[in-house]
Amino acid sequence: MDASIAEQQRILASDWGGGKSPFGTDWAKFMMWIFIISDALTFAGFLVAYGFMRSISPSWPVQTHVFSMPLITFMTFDLISSSAVMAMAVGAAREGNSKAAVKYLGLTILGGFIFIGCQVYEWSHFIEHGARLDHNMWGVPQFAASFFVITGFHGFHVLSGLAILTVVAIRAAMGKYSATSVENAGLYWHFVDVVWVFVFAFFYLL
Amino acid sequence: MAHDHSHTGNRQYFTTWLWLLVMTSFALAIGYVSMPEGLKAILLVGTTLAKIVLIGRIFMHLKFEKMNLVMLTFSPLLLAVILYFFTRGETRMHDTTHVVLSHEGYVPPTGAEGHEAGHEK
Numbered sequence: 001m002d003a004s005i006a007e008q009q010r011i012l013a014s015d016w017g018g019g020k021s022p023f024g025t026d027w028a029k030f031m032m033w034i035f036i037i038s039d040a041l042t043f044a045g046f047l048v049a050y051g052f053m054r055s056i057s058p059s060w061p062v063q064t065h066v067f068s069m070p071l072i073t074f075m076t077f078d079l080i081s082s083s084a085v086m087a088m089a090v091g092a093a094r095e096g097n098s099k100a101a102v103k104y105l106g107l108t109i110l111g112g113f114i115f116i117g118c119q120v121y122e123w124s125h126f127i128e129h130g131a132r133l134d135h136n137m138w139g140v141p142q143f144a145a146s147f148f149v150i151t152g153f154h155g156f157h158v159l160s161g162l163a164i165l166t167v168v169a170i171r172a173a174m175g176k177y178s179a180t181s182v183e184n185a186g187l188y189w190h191f192v193d194v195v196w197v198f199v200f201a202f203f204y205l206l
Numbered sequence: 207m208a209h210d211h212s213h214t215g216n217r218q219y220f221t222t223w224l225w226l227l228v229m230t231s232f233a234l235a236i237g238y239v240s241m242p243e244g245l246k247a248i249l250l251v252g253t254t255l256a257k258i259v260l261i262g263r264i265f266m267h268l269k270f271e272k273m274n275l276v277m278l279t280f281s282p283l284l285l286a287v288i289l290y291f292f293t294r295g296e297t298r299m300h301d302t303t304h305v306v307l308s309h310e311g312y313v314p315p316t317g318a319e320g321h322e323a324g325h326e327k
Contacts, residue, residue, distance in 0.1 A: 024272040033275060040282035048289040055297030064237055076230055084223035087265040091215040183267075190265045194258055200230075201254040205237030206247060 032184040036191045039157075043195050046150050047202055053142040061138045063204050068122070075118045076200050082111025083193040086165075086186045093182035098172050101182060105169035108189065112162045119155050123148075147203070154199055157192050164188060222264040229257050 023030055054060050089104035126147070130137050136144035168185045171177045233253045236246055263269040268276050 022272070023275045023278070025275065030275075033279065037279060037282060040279075041285060044282045044286035044289070048286050048293070051290060052293045052297060055294075069234070069237075073230070073234055077227065080223060080226045080230065083261065083265055084219050084226075087219045087222075088216050090267075091219075187266055190261055193265075194261055197254055197257050197261070201233055201250045205233060206250050 026180065028180055029184055029187070032187050036187060039191065040195075043153070043198070046153065047198060050146045050150060050203065053146060057140055057142055059138075059140055061140060061143055066138075067204060069204070071118060071122060072200065072204050075115055076196065078111050078115050078118070079193050079196050082108045082115070083190050085111065086189045090179075090183050090186040093172070093177070093179040096179075098175060098177070101177075102169055102173045105165055105172060105182070109162060109165050109169060112158055112165065112189075116155065116158055116162070119151065119158075123151075150199060150203060154192070154195055157195065161185075161189050161192050218264060222260055225260060226257055229253050229260075 023033075025033070085104050086108045089101050089108060092098075092100035092104055126144070131144040131147070133145050133148055135141050138144075164185050168177060168181055172182065233250055236249045236253070239246075262279065268279065
């Protein structure tokens, strides 16, 4: 019996035995990181598949001629700005300043809605000009298909982020929040920004 | 004291935001400047990685996290690199008949440049 307890204590004392925290975070934050990493794997698959489809296609449209780059640049500016404001919201929440946290969360949500509005405008214009999942005017079906799938999947993440941020902001305004919940929502929002940085570079510029 | 800390934190976020805007402008310039595709790819990948490191370190506070967690967050990037080189042999990267097109009939939403005829890569 004593040997069994000693063995249990020995295991718990080891780095990966459950008695320590190898990642040094609480479970909620760690689970958010695990979710982000698994989601990043999905986007990595999408972007590599896009690169492959583009490489095997005998032709490909010039993106800077097809898309409105001022609009795409504005969307990038908007998302980066909302990410910076989100970081300020996390800082305010950690200091227990709920008023500032709610203010910054509100600005982040506003940035998200502006981004979605721009994306809806871009999509509707693209569709109006005959772009569909399986065909388009450039004769390169993969072009519009990868556009709809990659930006659509990212847009869905922005929408999900807005839902999460709205709930966190309402709870913060009611005084029912923890700094960890704001931080976890912030991690997700920054991830959405990170994905867009990749999409901006690889889909619109390269 | 807390106010001072908040002020310092926000100043750092603001500086990071400025750097991100500078790098975004640089990436945009790379997209428009005529240069070899390989060089363009290297510059864009470099700029993108620099932006990701900034967002991760400062906005996502990875600089305060344990190295175990930091290494875990880079695993998708590693997978993407492996997948890229895994499939590269099946692509037409060195095919000189690979053509880049544009279309004169399409009107971008706002403010985009004029349209040019398709050109060879």
